[in-house]
Amino acid sequence: MDSAIARERALDAAEELFYARGIQAVGMDAIRTASGVSLKRLYQLFPNKERLIDAYLERRDLRWRAQLAERVDQETTPRRRILAVYAWLYDWFREPGFRGCAWINGYGELGATSPAVAERARAHKQAFKDYLTDLTTAAGLPEATAEQLRLLAEGAMATAGIMHDPESARHAERAAALLITADTQVDTDTRRIT
Template sequence: MDSTTARGQAAPSPTREQALALAREQALDAAERLFYGRGVQAVGMDDIRGASEVSLKRLYQLFPAKEHLVEAYLERRDVRWRARLAEHVDSVREPERRVLAVFDWLELWFAEPDFRGCAWINAYGELGATSERVAARARTHKAAFRAYLAGLVGAAGRPAALTDHLFLLAEGAMVTAGIDGTTEPATQARAAAQLLLEAGK
């Protein structure tokens, strides 16, 4: 059907709120591709404008400063990242295997062709010392991931202290995989996690 309604009337134009929401998503899609692929400091607002086809005026209307765009990009990515992880883990029923499924998912993530390491570690490394917004977003993401692991550890009947060990294994695997460009760190971290789980019985 074309832009007319069933009654032959012109379809209503998007409201200002709808137009802003669409522009925001376009800007965030472009920001995610560019910031994650090339680094935050290597990408300017002109690059975002060109990739998103959102005017600079509209971009700055939505995000008064580049820092705000980086923060929004990290926040949206956090929601999606944790949802993908949970979806994978939820496909496993046995509590101990659910813990190990975290590392199985990391291996799948590391194998993706556009994997460039952890977005929050990368952004913190670039801007954490100068942007409290970016630093806070990175801390929030890591705290949420640790809390998720804690829930899995508790459900598996293992000591709460095991959470920190598993968290550091996962974080170390992310950093190493980002640098080396291989999935091997996930395999190694999973093997270490399994030993820790067995020792905690």
């Protein structure tokens, strides 16, 4: 079997199992069974479990951000592009098998013991925040607004994961709409609102 295909199958199985059951709850044997990739091959592709976890988080990060950007790019005006983030979250939260943010969960599980996982979580969250900053500056909003939008999104992810309540995304969306409108008011209008 082609090595690249085996790698992808292993990562597919790892992603599904790690995300659904938690990382530590999934043994290498379960990944072997789910992927059909033998243990020997698994350890040729990833020298140990930590590297497999790392590759899982890396690949998921790329896909997650690409899908978000794809949704945002369906909108044209800066304001609608910002709100599209929360619409996308809403769709994500309603997907069957949604179990919260893989990086928040992974950090909670292994952030204290695995520097690699902690770093992946930080990098992912930083990249997300940078993306929001791009969207806000395109809308002429200050970076502080991006920070606030970020907190709303993170709060929606954490809450939706724990409470199984996709509506968090709608509340976040409404708050975001208020914030970007209020900040605009403060800039253009008098500073009645602060």
